[in-house]
Amino acid sequence: MNRVFKATVVENKKLINNHYLLTLHPAVKIKKPRPGNFFMVAVETGLDPLLKRPFSIHRWIDGNFQLLYRVTGKGTKILSEKKPGNILDILGPLGKGFPFPGKDRQVILVAGGIGIAPMYAMAESIKDKNPLLFYGTKTKKDVLLVDDFRSMGVDLRISTDDGSYGVKGNIVNVLKKYIARDSLKAPYVMYACGPAIMLMKLSGLASEYKMKGYIAMEQNMACGIGTCLGCVVKTRKGHKRVCKEGPVFPIEEIIW
Amino acid sequence: MNRVFKATVVENKKLINNHYLLTLHPAVKIKKPRPGNFFMVAVETGLDPLLKRPFSIHRWIDGNFQLLYRVTGKGTKILSEKKPGNILDILGPLGKGFPFPGKDRQVILVAGGIGIAPMYAMAESIKDKNPLLFYGTKTKKDVLLVDDFRSMGVDLRISTDDGSYGVKGNIVNVLKKYIARDSLKAPYVMYACGPAIMLMKLSGLASEYKMKGYIAMEQNMACGIGTCLGCVVKTRKGHKRVCKEGPVFPIEEIIW
Amino acid sequence: MANKPNLKVNIGKLTLKNPVMSASGTFGYGDEYAEFVDLSTLGAIVVKGLSLKPKQGNPPPRIAETPSGMLNAIGLQNIGIDNFIKKKMPFLRTCKTKVIVNFFGDSIDEYVKAAEKLSSVDGIDALEMNISCPNKQEGWIVFGTDPKVTHKVVSAVRSAAKLPLIVKLSPNVTDISYMAQVAEDAGADALSLINTLTGMAIDVQSRKPKLANITGGLSGPAIKPVALRMVWECFRKVHIPIIGMGGIITSDDAIEFILAGASAVAVGTANFIYPGVTSDIVRGIRTYMSSEGITSITDLTGAIKCRTNRL
């Protein structure tokens, strides 16, 4: 199955300010993405923007797939203007997804902001384990998909920077308190996606509590398939490519 | 009235292979274009293609306007993919239009291929004079708007390169025969638009028969308003800008 | 509330109300843009390059589009200094902005004569000396690429010119910061960079070059990364102000140049795409300064944050 394909926009729905849910119908049968995999999406037919943009798989529905994205710059702005019927060039699924938790492990998911996008796919894939989701955003109106997660049986803990929803403050602190109270009875494994600063704090927490965990990293990308060497991050084993060895890395491997 | 404006695509209809009729609704009131005027249209939001594309006014209907265009390259290809509701950046109307014929003059219009686009606007503006239109295309299926011209009272003479419609051969030869037969009783004035080779032949004819006439020239354009000096053509009075002194020039002025 | 940000900049003895000017050859003599831009909002208008005598320029086709850029081979067509003074200066004097006149000669003597003539015209605030047009013959190109010739022609003009002298550098050199030092040594009050990169395009159907002149000058967003790098390189080698240009479309682009070391910026090709862009850029810079709490634009010049061990 070729990972280069065209997909038709089925829907491009604005969820909240600057956040869109894009439903795509691939023109050919594609490989089913695993949670943590991503697609490179061409947003324009001209040569500017030149490079494809990476987006995590958010949800897979009977061969169609969804991306959840936030408008942050030129490329995502153009993407947000796409209408049903428009056709996009896509490459994927790419990268190494989240590894499945061991059989008896409890699962903790941590999402910061738009980092919630891949967490939906992850939660769905292990929903029988009733995962715990720690989810932090800036403010109440940035909080997405609460009902979807609840109806999946996810136990949600939310924090906002301004306290307008859930606990006030940083989601890593919320998680820390939870762990410090020894609320987790069985061995657990953590999966996280969010801004670099959150992941960095999590890695501190992980080493403090000897937590097993995986984080999805971001880096500017050109090729998405491991050839440009553009997307490396520093790890204890040297430079590793986010698009190929990642985007998911064991949390203790990353050097901040 | 600002000549920089946005317009919404009302319709972008494929007429025949590669030929589209684009109906635009300007967001603000704009100056009514004269036949021979043109607009510069931005086809993309990214920076490639970078420059706006020039298109003649084809028709003006109650504040909306129409462009008739042929897909020849990258820019027109992208334009042809626009859907109702898309918004385009536009500059215009620009350039010097066709001068009105003298009161008693007969009018001859000559169009080659997509050169028919501005001829519709011109014919409409002087339809009470029952102009004669000499119209040449490659083949039958390229012939556009015949009924529209007829219902306007235009006397049509058509030729195709392959003889599949009208007379077989070059439209300039058809015109030449007509003039040679002395079919024009009163003093007349000619307006022409079409490929360079047609205009060049017409200019030969014009000097042979001392014809008064005006031709619409084309040239690659960057600014459309006379500042880049990119669009010049050679005239008996030196280099002149197609976007500013033209696109319409007295036929005898151009040096081929 | 913070005070209104101060956009005033000095280019040698010349003070501009803000750092945004038009780039020579892309703004005509200002008059065509009056319809689209309130010219008094600009820091300066830089007019199309002038020579002693009018020039016809190159035959058409003169321009070709390229990815995010364009090639031009206008060949410095211009109405000549006398016509300019007679026909264009009266309007420019009314524009409530500074007027910088770009000029060139085909010999050192012509450069000097042009500079002398322009120095005595009322309403001209500074001269920009073009030694870097890629659309001239090889014998001319050396003005901007051979350091010895550059020094000679700039020194000669320096002695003749009574106005602030800006020297416009060519990017088509191995080390532009060296050329910048040469121009500074020869007496330039400021530097403009960059002029266009020499480029080419071919029509594969006709197998002919897309420009009658074969090669042309590449401008527009495509060249911005190169231009920015050159400004940054020169900033660390010279002590005179730099006017940065090359592919500026937005106020963020302009700010990039200022952070890299430009005291002012010029906007070229963007005028063809958005006729009102120059004024928009001034507004955008002001907004950026307000939101970042910057009181004077001069605080931003060269304020890029980077390890300085790379010099």
Next chain:
Amino acid sequence: MANKPNLKVNIGKLTLKNPVMSASGTFGYGDEYAEFVDLSTLGAIVVKGLSLKPKQGNPPPRIAETPSGMLNAIGLQNIGIDNFIKKKMPFLRTCKTKVIVNFFGDSIDEYVKAAEKLSSVDGIDALEMNISCPNKQEGWIVFGTDPKVTHKVVSAVRSAAKLPLIVKLSPNVTDISYMAQVAEDAGADALSLINTLTGMAIDVQSRKPKLANITGGLSGPAIKPVALRMVWECFRKVHIPIIGMGGIITSDDAIEFILAGASAVAVGTANFIYPGVTSDIVRGIRTYMSSEGITSITDLTGAIKCRTNRL
């Protein structure tokens, strides 16, 4: 029906089935692209630049997008020649296409040692010597910008190399056709041009350079007009074949380079955008030749139609 067009080209003693190759650093060691391209359809695979010892390259961020282009400052990260021979050559030997190995050293001695080592490896068909990476220190840059140093390093490698030697030139020079002649004099069998243009980008929010290395190499469609001009300039000055590259995306782009004087072309950044592009370009060239009635691709090299009085 016309005969099938002949796409075979010679690069010195090396014969390629067609003129399309990958550009070094944009195609890995070939393996990652096997999924997207039938590698046997390519004229050659040029692998990522190698050095004697593995290199970590520059810290991230290493790439930034620019209008119709991209900046990279990978810093020549590579697995080293030994690992390459052990881990990558076995696959490359099965690809049914020529293998060209791009390499560099940090001293003349390292260049020579690398060339010697690579010369004895079974399955390597030619060497491409990179003297033009913009992401190295100033002391290194002179390999590609100072004619004396260029002559010295190329001569030394020439004596050591037992394979066809391609020298990859830097565009960041005043006169690339002169550098081309220097490389030819020193014994190069062919030239690759161009490597990337040195560029830069700044994030205006953080005021930091977008690349950790501050500057990087500009590639992609943005630089095509410059690359094309340089190929055209060099073609008229040297007698060895030229491999043209810089912004090739389509077969028409490739044909432009060939018309300007390239015997073959390399496709770089385009691989990131369309992973199957190299093969598409071969197909496109074949279609063009058929429809234009060209029997041998060599008839197109330098076949641009233009007044020759401009030399």
